[in-house]
Amino acid sequence: MPVYINSIGSVSAQKTFDNSLFLEDVICYNDTVLKIIAPDYKDYIPPAAARRMAKGIKMSTVSAKTAMTEAGIEENEIDAIIVGTGLGCIGDSEKFVRDIIGNKEQFLTPTRFIQSSHNTVAGQIALGMGCKGHNFTYVHSSISFESAVLDAKMQLENGEANHILVGGVDELVDHHVKTHELIGHIKERPVETMSVINSGTKGAVFAEGAHFFTLSSVQRPSCYAELMGIKTYNTLTQNQVPEKVRTFLSEYGLEPNDIDAVIFGYNGDVEFDGYYNGLANGLFKNTAQVYFKHLSGEFDTASGFGFWLASKIIKEQRVPNVVHLNAVPVDGPETMLIYNQYRGENHSLTLLRRC
Amino acid sequence: MTRGVAITGMGIVSAIGNNVAENYASLIAGKTGISRISQIETIHRDDIMVGEIIHTNPVLEKQLGFTPNEVSRTVLIGCMAAKEAISNAGIQTINSERTGLISGTTVGGMDKSEQYFYDYFDRPEVRQHIIGLHAGDSTKKIASFLGLEESFVTTISTACSSAANAIMLGARMIKSGQLDRVIVGGSDCLSKFTINGFKTLLILSDTYSAPFDAERKGLNLGEAAAFLILESDALVEKDGKKVLGYVTGYGNANDAYHQTASSEHGDGAVLAMEKALKTAGIQASDIDYVNAHGTATPNNDLSEGHALIRLFGDKVPEFSSTKAFTGHTLAAAGAVEAVYSVLALQNDMLFPNLNYKTPMKEFKLEPVTAVTKKPIRHVLSNSFGFGGNCSTLIFSKRG
Structure with missing residues (x-):
């Protein structure tokens, strides 16, 4: 359902x-x-x-x-x-x-x-x-x-x-x-x-x-998106992240290049942003990339802002320039992935699609 | 597929024992763990009674391999109980299956936060406790102690129903196939924060608490940690696991009446019990024993008693509150009482409601006051918390 x-x-x-x-x-x-x-x-x-x-x-x-x-x-x-x-x-x-x-x-x-x-x-x-x-x-x-x-x-x-x-x-x-x-x-x-x-x-x-x-479980006229999946991990090394993303996406029959835009929880901490860099320069190198903590700041539930942003992007079918991280254009985003972690722990993957 | 979720291991540390066997021995001996507080300096020392775990932090640190003052007492007792549960379930390699950890806590590392609140600025050697204020940090450390990696690990904090809700979430996750195995329960140590908090609410008894007694004067605070191991049917079958009992029913509801008090007629409690019966697919008349929340505050016992009557009519099953043994262990209470419920099922034994003498005048309900042997198929266990939070779990011999 x-x-x-x-x-x-x-x-x-x-x-x-x-x-x-x-x-x-x-x-x-x-x-x-x-x-x-x-x-x-x-x-x-x-x-x-x-x-x-x-x-x-x-x-x-x-x-x-x-x-x-x-x-x-x-x-x-x-x-x-x-x-x-x-x-x-x-x-x-x-x-x-x-x-x-x-x-x-x-x-x-x-x-x-x-x-x-x-x-x-x-x-x-x-x-x-x-x-x-x-x-x-x-x-x-x-x-x-x-x-x-x-x-x-x-x-x-x-x-x-x-x-x-x-x-x-x-x-x-x-x-x-x-x-x-x-x-x-x-x-x-x-x-x-x-x-x-x-x-x-x-x-x-x-x-x-x-x-x-x-x-x-039922769609209202105001609907933003469908929540397809969400998964969390207490620990991951930087090297494990791409493999976890692939496995997670495959559970929904998706490949990394099926993702129209990926949202990263970059917070500017030089010690831990490497977790995102690995994906940004690897699996999602050719995917439109979005970030948000330069606007929201960091807090335990900052990923709520990420979830808000993904919902809004899918409903309005556009990515505001201020959150667009790379130069890959987004045309009618259907499927989005959010990856967030804090200080290298408590990682989450959240998958949304247009409904 | 069974309707319930199998329990394959359990562990506990409380004022009446450092493991399951010691807790059981105290329960059937009617031996309380309530005493004057000895491990926390408080001006309320002579006004309150508490259920303290006998071991001091240095003893626990040494037993578990932590360095002195490395972690909060909530972490220490949590590790101790979780370790017993894992060993009891015969788990050798924790990461071999999709294993999760869900723990309930209200104070987390508050014992250290209140101690070093102003010291952090001048004493770098105590700064390890700064992140301990995050309730989830205690769970993270228990996970790390157990060696759990790349897993689902989370913390629930719904006041005194936290651990019951952790068990509920764990059962749901096994049932919906998200996990094969999950460690569920809770941990809360005593702190000045909770002692003073409950003191301001005027619900701490100055003597031994007497649940469901007309003369009850309030609760005794306690500290404890307890965990159950829940496993999927497939895993139980694969490993030929011994099943201790099943979580068959669960329900959470909100009283939506008052931030700290329960409604007089126990609306939330009735709803939670009804939901749990529905999940278990059984009738109220199938319940053989109720392990009540029974904190011994005037408000709780009145509200819970009314709720029991509303649900069971004039056939309220034999019931007791075991809080006069352990004290009210806050977030851990639901897990402590889950262990006692499973012990009741395993041994066909009802545990006494200590210190009960005088029936309440509002209704004719009398708890079990002696250790009683009786065949038990289903035990219903209640846990209620601030914020109107009401939770019921049902434990059964068969799934």
Whole structure:
């Protein structure tokens, strides 16, 4: 049974919250961390409720509402909510730890502890919609979002659900940034994000974002693409990647040259971009190549931006120049592959086609 | 093809034992693992009781071959339980089949994050714990300890139903042919973070917890790790594996009532149990024993009791909560209780609900209070978590 991506929603470091736009006004940064371009939350969430919400919940609410509205799916039609998040509402966890230390375990209040549960976002969305269906949260670094998509795909294929709201979200907070600077996961010096992949330095430009999608077993008029396959690997060496890609594609009767455009998760970290170079200069040398982390920045669920981009490219049948990596032209893209990894671990392959 | 998914191995470490045999011995001896906390410095020491794993980190590090202070306690206990499960299933080469690892955790490496929160800046020697704050990092390290490569490895964090959901996902993946074998369960160590968090919610008992008792005062926190090995029918047949039991039913639903409290009538719990029965293709009357979530908080036991009555009517099967033995082990609880459910099936034995004295006035439900021998075909196990998360698993003797 095919699985359709019926709608999309995004809040990111670019102005992606409006589905009628497609990267027309790209924002270029010169920094080591990027914050989201926040929509006017009042348009989505009652102000009194918004004040109590963690940033991750706010971004997710906007992105989930955008997706629900676009698909024209009523809240009571959603059979399951599945969220991927590397860190959950880490702002609240961090504040709670500060309070425990600062107040010597006294005078604490529960709100921060409650919001620090990794499944707060999925729980809050369910609560808001009154959705009593399956409600899962995956927290596994750069395959958090992919785990959620895989779970949804399985349930739709098994006929256990018809419409599933799937998302990925991560928020950025100070202590997390400072500690990850210490271990070199964040670039030492600001970079022009538009040329981040040529930075030649270690670490990534960190960011945040929320990407939600409705995945369904039936196609809606708003449909973007069909999700053919998704697979993750905890470890791979650079040499193993091409072979894994071939095997993965062959499961769907495809060869590398059947791919009309390939999306790579290049983040400009000189230590690990080699994983993509191997494919870019090998299997997909003559394929149109697309990249996105110069726009979205890096975070555990940044691949949600990649999934958003692939969906958008297939629906609109064009690749915006700003994400086109090589000179191979794209004419009516039908089949797209996304390859992502973070620091050489947690690799994912995602295959989409036009429907 | 069987309807259920075969369980071929299990491993556990909890306050009542460092392996499956020790846990079983404590269960049938009615021996609790609840005591005063000894391994974490906290001002709440005299106000709470906990279920601590007896071994200290240095002992575990040495046993498992980690260097001192290399990883979080969640990783240490997780490795210990997963190692036992693999050996119990007779697995020699872990990468010989399409093998996955799905672990549930809520705290991950929080024990170290809270300890070194401000130290990271001046003490490079503790910076290995920075990435430990990522919950998935604990699973990654367990995978690496087991030598699992090029595989499906992920982490579920749905508060106190995490491990139950990990088992559910694993069963689904075997059934849909995505994996041949999967290690499923969870690991959570004690931390100041959870002690203080639950303290602010005013649901920690100052004495031994008493699930389903009218005078219950709240829960005891605990720490544990437990894993099951699930294998496809084809693999079981090929290797002539001994099957310990089957995961036949599973269901997850959301209460959609409150972020931390359960609805009084247990809507989510009823839905989860109904879904699990449906997957298993059995009737409520086929259930011989319920291993309840039974945290001993006023809210949970009331809600769960109502849910049991709604599902089973006046024929609620014999039930007990084993949390008075282990404490509430949060993300690991679903896996701990999965191991106990399989032990119940294997030994035709019901485990007692310790510390129960006075019936609740809201309904006529009395848990099993003594070790009881009884033929068991199907065990239903509940796990509920924050965010309205409700999960039910059904374990059966036959697939």
